[in-house]
Amino acid sequence: MGWEGARAVEIEPSLYAADFARLGDEVTALLDAGARVFHFDVGDGHFVEPITIGPVVLRAIAPLVSERGGLVDCHLMVEDPRRHIPQIAGAGGHSVTFHVEVGAVEQTAALAREHGLGVGVAFNPDTPVATAAEAAHLADICLCMSIYPGYSGQAFLPQALGRVRELRGLLGEGARIQVDGGIGPENIGAVRSAGANLFVAGSSIFGAGDPAAAFRELERAAG
Numbered sequence: 001m002g003w004e005g006a007r008a009v010e011i012e013p014s015l016y017a018a019d020f021a022r023l024g025d026e027v028t029a030l031l032d033a034g035a036r037v038f039h040f041d042v043g044d045g046h047f048v049e050p051i052t053i054g055p056v057v058l059r060a061i062a063p064l065v066s067e068r069g070g071l072v073d074c075h076l077m078v079e080d081p082r083r084h085i086p087q088i089a090g091a092g093g094h095s096v097t098f099h100v101e102v103g104a105v106e107q108t109a110a111l112a113r114e115h116g117l118g119v120g121v122a123f124n125p126d127t128p129v130a131t132a133a134e135a136a137h138l139a140d141i142c143l144c145m146s147i148y149p150g151y152s153g154q155a156f157l158p159q160a161l162g163r164v165r166e167l168r169g170l171l172g173e174g175a176r177i178q179v180d181g182g183i184g185p186e187n188i189g190a191v192r193s194a195g196a197n198l199f200v201a202g203s204s205i206f207g208a209g210d211p212a213a214a215f216r217e218l219e220r221a222a223g
Contacts, residue, residue, distance in 0.1 A: 002071070003095060003118045003140040003176065006037060010198050011218045012073060013211070014180070015061070016041040016052055017152040017202030023057070026211055027064050033212035034219070036070040039180070039200045040093065043150060044078040047102065052077075055091035062092025073097060073141075075122065075180070075200075077149050081108050089115035097122050097143050097178075100135050109138040120178065124149065129163050133170040140176060141198060142167060146191075147181025152202045156182025161194045168195025185221040192222050 013030050015023070015038055027038065043052035062072050071094040076084055081098035088096055096112050097120030109119045122143035123132035136142040144167055146160035160179065167177055178198035179191050188199055201218055208214035
């Protein structure tokens with residue numbers, strides 16, 4: 001499954017927030033609940049402060065997702081995404097999303113395509129929306145960060161709604177716009193109304209007592 005097989009609206013459980021002692025079980029439970037796109041954060045300790053999960057963990061969970069027709073979307077919060085792309089592809093990732101702030105967007109997108117990966121471009125809360133929109137023609141998705149990247153559990157930044165609306169206006173109706181950070185049942189409807197159709201959710205899924213039930217609640221709230 002590539003992005004061409006994704007549904008019109010996808011809730012993407014963010015594995016960074018999962019219980020790693022039960023990761024396989026939680027992924028399976030979410031697949032059973034209907035999840036088909038999983039968000040996989042890679043932080044290098046430079047572009048973002050924390051060093052997060054990487055190819056070893058990806059190799060363990062990608063087959064579970066692939067055999068159910070799903071997709072692992074790897075968010076590269078790194079200074080040089082080109083260094084990581086071959087490893088992500090080799091570990092079974094399906095798509096890489098990298099930040100416009102690190103530059104070399106065209107070369108990075110081309111390298112990802114060479115490795116058979118889908119492509120996303122991401123931008124931080126202080127980056128002009130137009131900067132991301134200019135790069136979006138190279139990608140399958142455009143990720144509008146609604147928090148400052150690096151740590152799970154942050155609150156949604158209210159100004160992100162206007163930024164999503166602006167991005168939708170620039171990209172048009174056919175674009176896939178992803179939002180990452182602070183997404184929960186209380187705001188997902190407003191974020192969708194602003195123009196997003198891909199929703200990354202970490203704490204609101206894995207911080208609940210029943211991640212599968214929390215996933216279904218987000219689906220209902222998104223309409």
